[in-house]
Amino acid sequence: MLDNIGIIDMGSNSVRLILVKVNHDMSFRLMEEHKESIRLGDGFTENMTLKPHKIEAALKTMRMFKRLCDAQNVTKILAVATAAVRKAQNGIELIDRIKAETGIDMKVISGxxxxxxxxxxxxxxxxxxxxxxxxxxxxxxxxxxxxxxxxxxxxxxxxxxxxxxxxxxxxxxxxxxxxxxxxxxxxxxxxxxxxxxxxxxxxxxxxxxxxxxxxxxxxxxxxxxxxxxxxxxxxxxxxxxxxxxxxxxxxxxxxxxxxxxxxxxxxxxxxxxxxxxxxxxxxxxxxxxxxxxxREGLFYSFLKDKNIIIDNPLLLSLENTGKNMGLDMVHMFQVRKLTKRLFEDLKEIHKIHEDIDKIIDASTILHDSGIIINYYNHHRNSFFVILNSQVNGLTHRELVMSAYIASFHRKNKSYEDFETYKLLIDERDIEIIKIVSVLLRIAESLDKSMSSVVSDLYCEIEKDKVLIKISAKEYPELEINDAITAYSQFKKVFKRSMVII
Incomplete structure (x- = not known):
């Protein structure tokens, strides 16, 4: 473990705390959150000072938060106060008392x-x-x-x-x-x-x-x-x-x-x-x-200070989720690469012109996430894990589609009823799910040994078949045999037979 970080935001309405565990590989996980509604900014005195009983409520809350941080072995506390304290004539007095009674250095930030x-x-x-x-x-x-x-x-x-x-x-x-x-x-x-x-x-x-x-x-x-x-x-x-x-x-x-x-x-x-x-x-x-x-702004600023680049919220979130679950990230990214190769080469016949890049990223990188529950039927578990893993950077529609695609990656059907999510996905989305799930299933098979033995591939489309030509370090018999199990699913979706050479 690198750090357990406590982050406190003292607002006019409530005081909130989150505890975040940060590991040596800079993966992180929310461990705890707490909120106290003390209405610190409710009813300033005539001379714009915080009322004594509100100050006492704030101090009581901060003492409680400090005990919680100590119990969770927090190594760093980032604490800020906003409008109520910056408006108050006696705001700095409260900040000084917090420091004296809890040891927490709270910063009053500007608007x-x-x-x-x-x-x-x-x-x-x-x-x-x-x-x-x-x-x-x-x-x-x-x-x-x-x-x-x-x-x-x-x-x-x-x-x-x-x-x-x-x-x-x-x-x-x-x-x-x-x-x-x-x-x-x-x-x-x-x-x-x-x-x-x-x-x-x-x-x-x-x-x-x-x-x-x-x-x-x-x-x-x-x-x-x-x-x-x-x-x-x-x-x-x-x-x-x-x-x-x-x-x-x-x-x-x-x-x-x-x-x-x-x-x-x-x-x-x-x-x-x-x-x-x-x-x-x-x-x-x-x-x-x-x-x-x-609070999250403070945490992401902390990450940036550690030279973590957050240009792509989705990839940051997917990598972080994968690391927290102990997934083989080399395998995950290899499956993503092969799926995208198949998707691009087969555009002529799948006719998906919508931008679904983020959906492919999420479904491929987290396709094995269900293993955290149980290996058997882990593709089914992946559906629930993806929906509940708090992945950032996806719309809710994209999240649901990603979960469905992952749930298809070992068998020809998902266990989940599309009707449940009819507010989010339509018939065209279901069609896309079925197409991409075939490609994910093949790509995952072509890295069955998780050794990137199949380094790349490209496809040739013929009238009645698709040739998937692979580049490999050695003959990938295990991978090809596993990929062939998707033959009937491929033919049903693409109306062509599949040949891997």
């Missing part, structure tokens, strides 16, 4: 630094190139314009969900007048951001508890088949439905609204109004939820 950490978290865990990123906290909100995976512009506005609750009556149903006041208030702030006028017609990526809660509500409403918030896309029609429903509810009904966190119910509508205003102002094309924020 611009907070926005940058959000950008690092999103760009390191989603494969989207161009987007507008929104982080709503209790005491501020951040907007980041990402273009070609680079931070183009960013801003931090010192107003958050707690501020909306204090300035407007958001506990009761919103009257037309009250709704107009809050939307106008937000609109004036958005108009003051000079570059926002040019950041239009982009996906809106939402960071923070409010956005995650929007996603959870919509997932329940749609009976979504996956329990994965990161990368979840909320249909704009779904968001508008949630906004209209919740703005008309009494506080008691909000607390029992399916999916809405009860400790957020009294401040939720102000944040919903902010999301609605930004979607309308920038003509957002979609709303995508990020499960990664400031």
């Amino acid at each position: 611009e630094e907070e926005a940058h950490l959000d950008f690092i978290a999103v760009s390191s865990s989603l494969s989207i190139k161009d987007a507008l990123i929104l982080d709503i906290g209790g005491g501020s909100f951040e907007l980041i314009w990402m273009e070609n995976r680079l931070k183009k512009e960013s801003v931090s506005i010192p107003i958050g969900s707690i501020d909306f609750a204090e300035q407007f009556n958001v506990k009761d149903p919103l009257s037309k007048n009250e709704e107009q006041k809050i939307l106008s208030f937000i609109s004036n702030h958005l108009k003051s951001i000079p570059w926002l006028e040019n950041a239009k017609n982009l996906p809106l990526i939402g960071v923070g508890g409010t956005l995650r809660n929007i996603g959870k509500i919509d997932m329940l409403r749609r009976k979504y088949p996956l329990d994965i918030i990161h990368g979840y896309e909320v249909p704009l029609s779904g968001f508008n439905f949630i906004y209209k429903e919740i703005k008309n509810l009494e506080i008691s009904d909000k607390r029992s609204f399916p999916g809405l966190s009860s400790d957020r119910a009294d401040i939720f509508i102000g944040s919903l109004a902010l999301v609605k205003s930004i979607i309308d102002f920038t003509k957002s094309t979609s709303l995508i939820i990020s499960g990664k924020g400031v």
Whole structure:
């Protein structure tokens, strides 16, 4: 083990901790997470100081987090405080007391630094190139314009969900007048951001508890088949439905609204109004939820300081997942290479012109991941492992397709019913799954000994057959014999016989 790292984010609404184990090969795994909703930024005194009982709650939480870190042999703690502490006149006093009572050096970060950490978290865990990123906290909100995976512009506005609750009556149903006041208030702030006028017609990526809660509500409403918030896309029609429903509810009904966190119910509508205003102002094309924020931004920054390159979130995530599972990564990447060779050479007959590169990457690199459960029927286990391994950089559709492809890699059928995931995949996707799974099965067979004896291949397409010509260090009898077992599956899909020479 290289490090056990504790990462703490003290926000205006909650204090959160994650514990991450980092190994000598720089693979990493989330070991623990914890959240305390203390509402540190709720009700400053007249002279903008944190209230004594809120300070005590923060100190109690930090002492508890320090004990948890000690129990888990944490070697490094990265801790930051955001809007509530940076706004407070006595914020530094709290930081000093945290240091004195726990030994934790907590840094008060600026709004611009907070926005940058959000950008690092999103760009390191989603494969989207161009987007507008929104982080709503209790005491501020951040907007980041990402273009070609680079931070183009960013801003931090010192107003958050707690501020909306204090300035407007958001506990009761919103009257037309009250709704107009809050939307106008937000609109004036958005108009003051000079570059926002040019950041239009982009996906809106939402960071923070409010956005995650929007996603959870919509997932329940749609009976979504996956329990994965990161990368979840909320249909704009779904968001508008949630906004209209919740703005008309009494506080008691909000607390029992399916999916809405009860400790957020009294401040939720102000944040919903902010999301609605930004979607309308920038003509957002979609709303995508990020499960990664400031804490993950701190961790990815730590990795970058260790010279870990995160240009491709998916490959970083796949390699990390494979290492954590103890997979033979040389074999995994060889199977990926051979599958891609087959896919490219057979385009004339499979006629897949969509970009499915990420699907091939995930299904091939993790095709053996089910072995972590049991070797027998591991292809079936791989389906569940891939769906639940928290792979970053895939859409949910791509994740499901990758899991299905991996589940076919030893037999002609998957054990899972396509109907279960009909919200995510259609008939064309199922056709692609069946085609690519044949290619994966052949490629895996051609590295049966896991020794890369078949170094490369190319295909020749004839009227009634496909010749797969292999380059090998020695005659690969084991590999060819195993690949031939896919003959009937290949012929069914491609309407040609398969010959390996």
